[in-house]
Amino acid sequence: MQLQVARIGKPHGIRGEVTVQVLTDAPEDRFVPGTEFVVEPASAGPLIVSSARWNKDILLLGFEEIATRNDAETLRGAKLFIETEELDEDDDEGWYEHELVGLEARVGSQVVGKVAALNTMPVQDLLVVTTPGGEEILIPFVEQIVPEVNIEEGFVLLTPPDGLFELNSDQDAGAGPESKA
Structure with a gap:
Protein backbone atom coordinates (compact mmCIF):
# COMPACT_ATOMS: atom_id res chain seq x y z
CA MET A 1 0.00 0.00 0.00
CA GLN A 2 1.13 3.54 -0.67
CA LEU A 3 0.85 6.60 1.56
CA GLN A 4 0.72 10.14 0.17
CA VAL A 5 3.30 12.33 1.89
CA ALA A 6 3.24 15.46 -0.27
CA ARG A 7 1.72 17.38 -3.15
CA ILE A 8 3.95 19.34 -5.50
CA GLY A 9 3.19 23.03 -5.92
CA LYS A 10 4.74 25.60 -8.22
CA PRO A 11 8.33 25.78 -9.47
CA HIS A 12 10.85 27.79 -7.45
CA GLY A 13 13.81 29.38 -9.20
CA ILE A 14 15.38 28.28 -12.47
CA ARG A 15 17.14 25.07 -11.38
CA GLY A 16 14.08 22.82 -11.22
CA GLU A 17 13.16 23.09 -7.54
CA VAL A 18 9.49 22.91 -6.55
CA THR A 19 7.45 23.96 -3.55
CA VAL A 20 5.83 21.11 -1.67
CA GLN A 21 2.71 20.86 0.49
CA VAL A 22 3.86 18.47 3.21
CA LEU A 23 1.33 15.84 4.34
CA THR A 24 3.48 14.07 6.93
CA ASP A 25 4.49 14.78 10.52
CA ALA A 26 8.12 13.88 9.84
CA PRO A 27 9.33 15.83 6.80
CA GLU A 28 12.93 15.74 8.03
CA ASP A 29 12.80 11.93 7.76
CA ARG A 30 10.77 11.64 4.55
CA PHE A 31 12.46 14.19 2.26
CA VAL A 32 16.16 13.41 2.45
CA PRO A 33 18.38 13.27 -0.64
CA GLY A 34 18.26 9.82 -2.19
CA THR A 35 14.64 9.14 -1.21
CA GLU A 36 12.60 7.73 -4.09
CA PHE A 37 8.91 8.58 -4.44
CA VAL A 38 6.16 6.96 -6.41
CA VAL A 39 4.40 9.76 -8.30
CA GLU A 40 0.81 10.25 -9.40
CA PRO A 41 0.44 10.69 -12.31
CA ALA A 42 2.80 7.80 -13.00
CA SER A 43 4.07 9.52 -16.15
CA ALA A 44 5.89 12.04 -13.91
CA GLY A 45 7.93 9.56 -11.94
CA PRO A 46 9.39 7.91 -10.03
CA LEU A 47 11.35 10.83 -8.60
CA ILE A 48 14.51 10.78 -6.48
CA VAL A 49 15.19 13.71 -4.12
CA SER A 50 18.46 15.50 -4.86
CA SER A 51 17.98 18.41 -2.44
CA ALA A 52 15.61 19.47 0.31
CA ARG A 53 15.61 22.83 2.07
CA TRP A 54 13.23 25.11 3.88
CA ASN A 55 12.51 28.65 2.67
CA LYS A 56 10.71 30.16 5.65
CA ASP A 57 7.91 27.62 6.21
CA ILE A 58 7.86 26.19 2.68
CA LEU A 59 9.72 23.01 1.78
CA LEU A 60 11.63 23.19 -1.51
CA LEU A 61 12.64 19.94 -3.20
CA GLY A 62 14.97 19.25 -6.09
CA PHE A 63 14.84 15.96 -7.97
CA GLU A 64 17.59 14.17 -9.89
CA GLU A 65 15.28 13.87 -12.91
CA ILE A 66 14.32 17.59 -13.01
CA ALA A 67 16.90 20.18 -14.11
CA THR A 68 14.93 23.23 -15.32
CA ARG A 69 12.01 25.39 -14.32
CA ASN A 70 10.10 24.15 -17.38
CA ASP A 71 10.61 20.53 -16.28
CA ALA A 72 9.48 21.48 -12.77
CA GLU A 73 6.31 23.08 -14.13
CA THR A 74 5.21 19.68 -15.48
CA LEU A 75 5.14 18.35 -11.90
CA ARG A 76 2.65 20.93 -10.60
CA GLY A 77 -0.14 19.14 -8.71
CA ALA A 78 1.60 15.76 -8.72
CA LYS A 79 1.29 13.64 -5.58
CA LEU A 80 4.27 11.98 -3.89
CA PHE A 81 3.83 8.58 -2.25
CA ILE A 82 5.96 6.19 -0.21
CA GLU A 83 5.43 2.48 0.24
CA THR A 84 3.91 1.74 3.66
CA GLU A 85 6.48 -1.02 4.16
CA GLU A 86 8.98 1.83 4.62
CA LEU A 87 7.07 3.23 7.60
CA ASP A 88 8.40 2.98 11.14
CA GLU A 89 6.54 0.14 12.83
CA ASP A 90 7.28 1.61 16.28
CA ASP A 91 5.20 4.74 15.60
CA ASP A 92 2.40 4.24 18.15
CA GLU A 93 1.65 7.95 18.48
CA GLY A 94 -0.13 8.55 15.19
CA TRP A 95 -2.36 7.13 12.52
CA TYR A 96 -2.39 7.47 8.79
Missing part, protein backbone atom coordinates in the same frame (compact mmCIF):
# COMPACT_ATOMS: atom_id res chain seq x y z
CA GLU A 97 -5.50 8.37 6.83
CA HIS A 98 -5.72 4.96 5.17
CA GLU A 99 -5.90 3.37 8.65
CA LEU A 100 -8.75 5.62 9.81
CA VAL A 101 -11.02 5.76 6.75
CA GLY A 102 -13.91 3.34 7.13
CA LEU A 103 -13.76 3.05 10.91
CA GLU A 104 -17.03 3.43 12.81
CA ALA A 105 -17.36 6.66 14.78
CA ARG A 106 -18.94 5.93 18.17
CA VAL A 107 -20.21 8.00 21.06
CA GLY A 108 -20.27 5.47 23.87
CA SER A 109 -21.59 2.29 22.27
CA GLN A 110 -23.72 4.15 19.71
CA VAL A 111 -22.48 4.35 16.11
CA VAL A 112 -22.93 7.92 14.82
CA GLY A 113 -21.17 7.54 11.48
CA LYS A 114 -18.05 6.41 9.64
CA VAL A 115 -14.70 8.13 9.21
CA ALA A 116 -14.60 9.34 5.59
CA ALA A 117 -11.31 11.27 5.58
CA LEU A 118 -8.61 12.96 7.62
CA ASN A 119 -8.04 16.64 6.84
CA THR A 120 -4.50 17.69 7.74
CA MET A 121 -4.59 21.29 8.91
CA PRO A 122 -1.82 23.60 10.22
CA VAL A 123 -3.22 23.84 13.76
CA GLN A 124 -4.87 20.42 14.19
CA ASP A 125 -6.14 17.59 12.08
CA LEU A 126 -9.87 17.05 11.51
CA LEU A 127 -11.67 13.74 11.13
CA VAL A 128 -14.43 13.90 8.53
CA VAL A 129 -17.26 11.69 9.78
CA THR A 130 -20.17 10.86 7.49
CA THR A 131 -23.43 10.26 9.36
CA PRO A 132 -25.99 7.64 8.32
CA GLY A 133 -28.00 10.55 6.86
CA GLY A 134 -25.09 11.51 4.59
CA GLU A 135 -23.97 14.65 6.44
CA GLU A 136 -20.29 15.36 6.97
CA ILE A 137 -19.28 16.31 10.50
CA LEU A 138 -15.81 17.74 11.16
CA ILE A 139 -14.32 16.43 14.40
CA PRO A 140 -11.11 17.91 15.84
CA PHE A 141 -8.68 14.97 15.99
CA VAL A 142 -7.41 15.69 19.49
CA GLU A 143 -7.18 13.32 22.45
CA GLN A 144 -9.88 15.14 24.45
CA ILE A 145 -12.47 14.55 21.70
CA VAL A 146 -11.09 11.32 20.18
CA PRO A 147 -9.68 9.49 23.22
CA GLU A 148 -9.52 6.07 21.55
CA VAL A 149 -8.67 4.77 18.10
CA ASN A 150 -9.08 1.00 17.87
CA ILE A 151 -7.91 -0.18 14.47
CA GLU A 152 -8.28 -3.87 15.34
CA GLU A 153 -11.95 -3.53 16.37
CA GLY A 154 -12.69 -0.94 13.68
CA PHE A 155 -13.81 2.16 15.57
CA VAL A 156 -12.90 5.58 16.93
CA LEU A 157 -14.47 6.66 20.20
CA LEU A 158 -15.71 10.24 20.32
CA THR A 159 -16.43 12.37 23.38
CA PRO A 160 -17.78 15.46 21.62
CA PRO A 161 -18.48 18.62 23.59
CA ASP A 162 -22.11 19.75 23.68
CA GLY A 163 -23.14 21.28 20.39
CA LEU A 164 -20.34 19.87 18.21
CA PHE A 165 -22.69 17.83 16.03
CA GLU A 166 -25.21 20.67 15.80
CA LEU A 167 -22.48 23.17 14.93
CA ASN A 168 -21.54 21.04 11.94
CA SER A 169 -25.11 20.18 10.94
CA ASP A 170 -27.44 21.96 8.54
CA GLN A 171 -30.46 20.41 10.22
CA ASP A 172 -31.93 21.28 13.59
CA ALA A 173 -32.40 17.59 14.31
CA GLY A 174 -28.65 17.14 13.94
CA ALA A 175 -26.71 13.97 13.60
CA GLY A 176 -25.64 13.82 17.21
CA PRO A 177 -26.19 10.89 19.48
CA GLU A 178 -29.08 12.61 21.28
CA SER A 179 -31.14 12.65 18.06
CA LYS A 180 -31.31 8.85 17.91
CA ALA A 181 -33.56 6.81 20.14
Whole structure:
Protein backbone atom coordinates (compact mmCIF):
# COMPACT_ATOMS: atom_id res chain seq x y z
CA MET A 1 0.00 0.00 0.00
CA GLN A 2 1.13 3.54 -0.67
CA LEU A 3 0.85 6.60 1.56
CA GLN A 4 0.72 10.14 0.17
CA VAL A 5 3.30 12.33 1.89
CA ALA A 6 3.24 15.46 -0.27
CA ARG A 7 1.72 17.38 -3.15
CA ILE A 8 3.95 19.34 -5.50
CA GLY A 9 3.19 23.03 -5.92
CA LYS A 10 4.74 25.60 -8.22
CA PRO A 11 8.33 25.78 -9.47
CA HIS A 12 10.85 27.79 -7.45
CA GLY A 13 13.81 29.38 -9.20
CA ILE A 14 15.38 28.28 -12.47
CA ARG A 15 17.14 25.07 -11.38
CA GLY A 16 14.08 22.82 -11.22
CA GLU A 17 13.16 23.09 -7.54
CA VAL A 18 9.49 22.91 -6.55
CA THR A 19 7.45 23.96 -3.55
CA VAL A 20 5.83 21.11 -1.67
CA GLN A 21 2.71 20.86 0.49
CA VAL A 22 3.86 18.47 3.21
CA LEU A 23 1.33 15.84 4.34
CA THR A 24 3.48 14.07 6.93
CA ASP A 25 4.49 14.78 10.52
CA ALA A 26 8.12 13.88 9.84
CA PRO A 27 9.33 15.83 6.80
CA GLU A 28 12.93 15.74 8.03
CA ASP A 29 12.80 11.93 7.76
CA ARG A 30 10.77 11.64 4.55
CA PHE A 31 12.46 14.19 2.26
CA VAL A 32 16.16 13.41 2.45
CA PRO A 33 18.38 13.27 -0.64
CA GLY A 34 18.26 9.82 -2.19
CA THR A 35 14.64 9.14 -1.21
CA GLU A 36 12.60 7.73 -4.09
CA PHE A 37 8.91 8.58 -4.44
CA VAL A 38 6.16 6.96 -6.41
CA VAL A 39 4.40 9.76 -8.30
CA GLU A 40 0.81 10.25 -9.40
CA PRO A 41 0.44 10.69 -12.31
CA ALA A 42 2.80 7.80 -13.00
CA SER A 43 4.07 9.52 -16.15
CA ALA A 44 5.89 12.04 -13.91
CA GLY A 45 7.93 9.56 -11.94
CA PRO A 46 9.39 7.91 -10.03
CA LEU A 47 11.35 10.83 -8.60
CA ILE A 48 14.51 10.78 -6.48
CA VAL A 49 15.19 13.71 -4.12
CA SER A 50 18.46 15.50 -4.86
CA SER A 51 17.98 18.41 -2.44
CA ALA A 52 15.61 19.47 0.31
CA ARG A 53 15.61 22.83 2.07
CA TRP A 54 13.23 25.11 3.88
CA ASN A 55 12.51 28.65 2.67
CA LYS A 56 10.71 30.16 5.65
CA ASP A 57 7.91 27.62 6.21
CA ILE A 58 7.86 26.19 2.68
CA LEU A 59 9.72 23.01 1.78
CA LEU A 60 11.63 23.19 -1.51
CA LEU A 61 12.64 19.94 -3.20
CA GLY A 62 14.97 19.25 -6.09
CA PHE A 63 14.84 15.96 -7.97
CA GLU A 64 17.59 14.17 -9.89
CA GLU A 65 15.28 13.87 -12.91
CA ILE A 66 14.32 17.59 -13.01
CA ALA A 67 16.90 20.18 -14.11
CA THR A 68 14.93 23.23 -15.32
CA ARG A 69 12.01 25.39 -14.32
CA ASN A 70 10.10 24.15 -17.38
CA ASP A 71 10.61 20.53 -16.28
CA ALA A 72 9.48 21.48 -12.77
CA GLU A 73 6.31 23.08 -14.13
CA THR A 74 5.21 19.68 -15.48
CA LEU A 75 5.14 18.35 -11.90
CA ARG A 76 2.65 20.93 -10.60
CA GLY A 77 -0.14 19.14 -8.71
CA ALA A 78 1.60 15.76 -8.72
CA LYS A 79 1.29 13.64 -5.58
CA LEU A 80 4.27 11.98 -3.89
CA PHE A 81 3.83 8.58 -2.25
CA ILE A 82 5.96 6.19 -0.21
CA GLU A 83 5.43 2.48 0.24
CA THR A 84 3.91 1.74 3.66
CA GLU A 85 6.48 -1.02 4.16
CA GLU A 86 8.98 1.83 4.62
CA LEU A 87 7.07 3.23 7.60
CA ASP A 88 8.40 2.98 11.14
CA GLU A 89 6.54 0.14 12.83
CA ASP A 90 7.28 1.61 16.28
CA ASP A 91 5.20 4.74 15.60
CA ASP A 92 2.40 4.24 18.15
CA GLU A 93 1.65 7.95 18.48
CA GLY A 94 -0.13 8.55 15.19
CA TRP A 95 -2.36 7.13 12.52
CA TYR A 96 -2.39 7.47 8.79
CA GLU A 97 -5.50 8.37 6.83
CA HIS A 98 -5.72 4.96 5.17
CA GLU A 99 -5.90 3.37 8.65
CA LEU A 100 -8.75 5.62 9.81
CA VAL A 101 -11.02 5.76 6.75
CA GLY A 102 -13.91 3.34 7.13
CA LEU A 103 -13.76 3.05 10.91
CA GLU A 104 -17.03 3.43 12.81
CA ALA A 105 -17.36 6.66 14.78
CA ARG A 106 -18.94 5.93 18.17
CA VAL A 107 -20.21 8.00 21.06
CA GLY A 108 -20.27 5.47 23.87
CA SER A 109 -21.59 2.29 22.27
CA GLN A 110 -23.72 4.15 19.71
CA VAL A 111 -22.48 4.35 16.11
CA VAL A 112 -22.93 7.92 14.82
CA GLY A 113 -21.17 7.54 11.48
CA LYS A 114 -18.05 6.41 9.64
CA VAL A 115 -14.70 8.13 9.21
CA ALA A 116 -14.60 9.34 5.59
CA ALA A 117 -11.31 11.27 5.58
CA LEU A 118 -8.61 12.96 7.62
CA ASN A 119 -8.04 16.64 6.84
CA THR A 120 -4.50 17.69 7.74
CA MET A 121 -4.59 21.29 8.91
CA PRO A 122 -1.82 23.60 10.22
CA VAL A 123 -3.22 23.84 13.76
CA GLN A 124 -4.87 20.42 14.19
CA ASP A 125 -6.14 17.59 12.08
CA LEU A 126 -9.87 17.05 11.51
CA LEU A 127 -11.67 13.74 11.13
CA VAL A 128 -14.43 13.90 8.53
CA VAL A 129 -17.26 11.69 9.78
CA THR A 130 -20.17 10.86 7.49
CA THR A 131 -23.43 10.26 9.36
CA PRO A 132 -25.99 7.64 8.32
CA GLY A 133 -28.00 10.55 6.86
CA GLY A 134 -25.09 11.51 4.59
CA GLU A 135 -23.97 14.65 6.44
CA GLU A 136 -20.29 15.36 6.97
CA ILE A 137 -19.28 16.31 10.50
CA LEU A 138 -15.81 17.74 11.16
CA ILE A 139 -14.32 16.43 14.40
CA PRO A 140 -11.11 17.91 15.84
CA PHE A 141 -8.68 14.97 15.99
CA VAL A 142 -7.41 15.69 19.49
CA GLU A 143 -7.18 13.32 22.45
CA GLN A 144 -9.88 15.14 24.45
CA ILE A 145 -12.47 14.55 21.70
CA VAL A 146 -11.09 11.32 20.18
CA PRO A 147 -9.68 9.49 23.22
CA GLU A 148 -9.52 6.07 21.55
CA VAL A 149 -8.67 4.77 18.10
CA ASN A 150 -9.08 1.00 17.87
CA ILE A 151 -7.91 -0.18 14.47
CA GLU A 152 -8.28 -3.87 15.34
CA GLU A 153 -11.95 -3.53 16.37
CA GLY A 154 -12.69 -0.94 13.68
CA PHE A 155 -13.81 2.16 15.57
CA VAL A 156 -12.90 5.58 16.93
CA LEU A 157 -14.47 6.66 20.20
CA LEU A 158 -15.71 10.24 20.32
CA THR A 159 -16.43 12.37 23.38
CA PRO A 160 -17.78 15.46 21.62
CA PRO A 161 -18.48 18.62 23.59
CA ASP A 162 -22.11 19.75 23.68
CA GLY A 163 -23.14 21.28 20.39
CA LEU A 164 -20.34 19.87 18.21
CA PHE A 165 -22.69 17.83 16.03
CA GLU A 166 -25.21 20.67 15.80
CA LEU A 167 -22.48 23.17 14.93
CA ASN A 168 -21.54 21.04 11.94
CA SER A 169 -25.11 20.18 10.94
CA ASP A 170 -27.44 21.96 8.54
CA GLN A 171 -30.46 20.41 10.22
CA ASP A 172 -31.93 21.28 13.59
CA ALA A 173 -32.40 17.59 14.31
CA GLY A 174 -28.65 17.14 13.94
CA ALA A 175 -26.71 13.97 13.60
CA GLY A 176 -25.64 13.82 17.21
CA PRO A 177 -26.19 10.89 19.48
CA GLU A 178 -29.08 12.61 21.28
CA SER A 179 -31.14 12.65 18.06
CA LYS A 180 -31.31 8.85 17.91
CA ALA A 181 -33.56 6.81 20.14
